[in-house]
Amino acid sequence: MTALVLENIHKSFGAVDVLKGISLTVEPGEFIVFVGPSGCGKSTLLRTIAGLDDASSGSIRIGGRDVTNLPPAKRGIAMVFQSYALYPHLDVEGNMSLGLRQAGEDRKIISERVDVAAKMLSLTTYLKRRPSELSGGQRQRVAIGRAIVRKPELFLFDEPLSNLDAALRMATRVEIARLHRQLGASMVYVTHDQTEAMTLADRIVVLRDGKIEQIGSPMALYNDPDNQFVAGFLGAPSMNFLTAAPLGAPGTTLGIRPEHLTVAAKGRITGTITHVERLGGDTNLLVNTDRGETITVRLFGQHPHQVDETVALDFDNRHAYSFDLDGMRLRS
Amino acid sequence: MNRARHNPLNSAASHAVLILYTIIALFPVFVILVNSFKTRRAIFSEPLTLPTGDAFSLIGYQTVMKQGDFFLYFQNSVIVTVASLFFILLFGAMAAFALSEYRFRGNMLMGLYLALGIMIPIRIGTVAILQMMVASGLVNTLTALILVYTAQGLPLAVFILSEFMRQVSDDLKNAGRIDGMSEYSIFFKLVLPLVRPSMATVAVFNMIPIWNDLWFPLILASGEKTKTLTLGSQVFIGQFVTDWNAVLSALSLAILPVLVLYTIFSRQLIRGITSGAVK
Numbered sequence: 001m002t003a004l005v006l007e008n009i010h011k012s013f014g015a016v017d018v019l020k021g022i023s024l025t026v027e028p029g030e031f032i033v034f035v036g037p038s039g040c041g042k043s044t045l046l047r048t049i050a051g052l053d054d055a056s057s058g059s060i061r062i063g064g065r066d067v068t069n070l071p072p073a074k075r076g077i078a079m080v081f082q083s084y085a086l087y088p089h090l091d092v093e094g095n096m097s098l099g100l101r102q103a104g105e106d107r108k109i110i111s112e113r114v115d116v117a118a119k120m121l122s123l124t125t126y127l128k129r130r131p132s133e134l135s136g137g138q139r140q141r142v143a144i145g146r147a148i149v150r151k152p153e154l155f156l157f158d159e160p161l162s163n164l165d166a167a168l169r170m171a172t173r174v175e176i177a178r179l180h181r182q183l184g185a186s187m188v189y190v191t192h193d194q195t196e197a198m199t200l201a202d203r204i205v206v207l208r209d210g211k212i213e214q215i216g217s218p219m220a221l222y223n224d225p226d227n228q229f230v231a232g233f234l235g236a237p238s239m240n241f242l243t244a245a246p247l248g249a250p251g252t253t254l255g256i257r258p259e260h261l262t263v264a265a266k267g268r269i270t271g272t273i274t275h276v277e278r279l280g281g282d283t284n285l286l287v288n289t290d291r292g293e294t295i296t297v298r299l300f301g302q303h304p305h306q307v308d309e310t311v312a313l314d315f316d317n318r319h320a321y322s323f324d325l326d327g328m329r330l331r332s
Numbered sequence: 333m334n335r336a337r338h339n340p341l342n343s344a345a346s347h348a349v350l351i352l353y354t355i356i357a358l359f360p361v362f363v364i365l366v367n368s369f370k371t372r373r374a375i376f377s378e379p380l381t382l383p384t385g386d387a388f389s390l391i392g393y394q395t396v397m398k399q400g401d402f403f404l405y406f407q408n409s410v411i412v413t414v415a416s417l418f419f420i421l422l423f424g425a426m427a428a429f430a431l432s433e434y435r436f437r438g439n440m441l442m443g444l445y446l447a448l449g450i451m452i453p454i455r456i457g458t459v460a461i462l463q464m465m466v467a468s469g470l471v472n473t474l475t476a477l478i479l480v481y482t483a484q485g486l487p488l489a490v491f492i493l494s495e496f497m498r499q500v501s502d503d504l505k506n507a508g509r510i511d512g513m514s515e516y517s518i519f520f521k522l523v524l525p526l527v528r529p530s531m532a533t534v535a536v537f538n539m540i541p542i543w544n545d546l547w548f549p550l551i552l553a554s555g556e557k558t559k560t561l562t563l564g565s566q567v568f569i570g571q572f573v574t575d576w577n578a579v580l581s582a583l584s585l586a587i588l589p590v591l592v593l594y595t596i597f598s599r600q601l602i603r604g605i606t607s608g609a610v611k
Contacts (some may be wrong), residue, residue, distance in 0.1 A: 073512030
């Protein structure tokens with residue numbers, strides 16, 4: 001049995017097509033991340049799965065049931081929102097138990113499940129507090145707890161970490177990964193942050209303009225992108241795209257990741273350093289090439305390069321990607 | 333920290349302006365209250381002095397109490413005002429929720445149509461309203477007044493509330509939907525508590541004109557049983573002789589309930605439970 005099946009989902013607001021034929025199958029226990037630039041339709045797709053928006057056409061099956069025409073509460077899903085969306089008038093316990101109480105669940109079962117979730121998220125001491133008395137990280141944990149308590153067939157996360165500061169974001173990311181292992185539940189997660197996508201996902205779905213560009217495991221997408229968009233979207237700093245012809249490569253564009261470029265005594269590319277970023281562990285060089293292109297070089301460790309220095313760069317052909325005029329990958 | 337806020341000169345100046353405004357605003361109320369406790373002679377000879385010694389008299393209040401039906405008028409006014417406010421807030425909030433939350437054909441037109449009432453005074457339709465009330469047998473009932481005031485208050489209520497409801501987070505409403513709440517419980521349990529301050533604003537805006545209105549009680553409900561306080565007080569104002577003691581006493585008493593209602597609503601104005609709901 002599959003956790004989620006999307007078949008040819010279309011969605012349009014008036015004349016604007018937001019989703020253009022999305023098909024996807026999610027296996028039980030899988031962690032799927034939708035990633036893409038803003039406006040690519042990833043949030044709309046999530047809301048369509050949740051039933052908050054209706055699809056214009058296509059069908060949605062969750063846990064083998066056709067839920068295309070069911071209201072959100074009947075779809076067996078739970079959702080965690082970017083803005084937490086906690087009920088301000090209820091305490092933590094009330095927030096977590098509301099869904100079950102609406103479903104008419106037995107009181108004993110409710111309090112058991114709330115206890116388990118609270119323990120999992122170390123919220124036990126906060127059960128009687130209102131959302132306004134909690135910090136941002138605690139609020140997001142309550143929102144996650146509210147989802148866990150419902151024991152859904154599918155968890156939906158809508159950019160849950162965007163409102164947290166950097167340190168908390170990392171901690172909560174680890175927490176979500178741990179919960180996924182612990183619960184073994186199927187999860188769909190939307191983000192525009194590629195670090196979250198790379199670290200959390202079993203499979204990443206890269207979306208652009210309402211269409212799926214590529215689906216695959218993080219490393220598969222990173223090492224073997226189907227097209228220029230996916231290649232440029234994943235990885236930080238992002239891939240350099242150079243005109244292929246002068247380098248003797250096939251296709252129109254040659255893509256090389258910053259970490260695959262090396263400073264050499266004699267290289268195929270020469271240029272002037274315009275900026276140096278020293279991060280301690282890495283050193284990033286911005287180089288203006290003789291052909292007027294700007295490229296980023298990522299060197300491991302600390303290097304004494306200076307601005308205005310002339311450098312020669314080289315790369316391994318095995319780590320270069322060729323793309324044709326339409327941005328499609330040319331595999332040799 | 334804002335430096336201007338801690339500058340004593342600025343602070344003194346703003347307090348001076350506020351105090352001056354308070355004095356101007358409270359002066360008429362003060363004159364009415366003070367003179368309601370005076371003899372008729374004292375009202376006219378020294379209208380601004382305090383009611384002390386010979387000048388002190390409760391004759392005005394005695395006249396008002398003896399007039400018998402005063403408490404009935406009072407009760408009528410309270411019923412009409414409270415019931416109208418209740419319906420304005422209930423239906424206004426419901427319409428505002430529908431307009432701000434749901435996308436449907438004619439949404440914009442419906443909003444404009446409801447806003448039209450802000451620009452066209454309801455009194456223009458008095459004759460038609462009277463005809464309708466006569467036809468439906470509602471003349472000389474409090475229901476007639478409540479209906480008219482509800483209609484009068486709705487446009488502004490819908491306009492203000494729909495603006496505020498648009499600001500209630502969509503995520504919160506969607507979280508409710510996923511938890512299986514009906515649209516009604518989302519409206520009553522999630523949205524209404526969050527727009528409570530704006531409801532209080534609407535209530536205060538509507539309360540005073542309704543309480544003070546003379547026009548519709550005079551036309552639609554001038555019977556002895558349905559007179560409101562404002563209309564009832566008119567018995568003391570004659571064409572040739574006016575019983576000023578009684579008029580001032582009646583007015584002083586009429587201020588009280590408005591003060592009480594205002595205190596209730598203004599507390600809501602200040603209280604905000606929104607913090608912590610979102611973000």
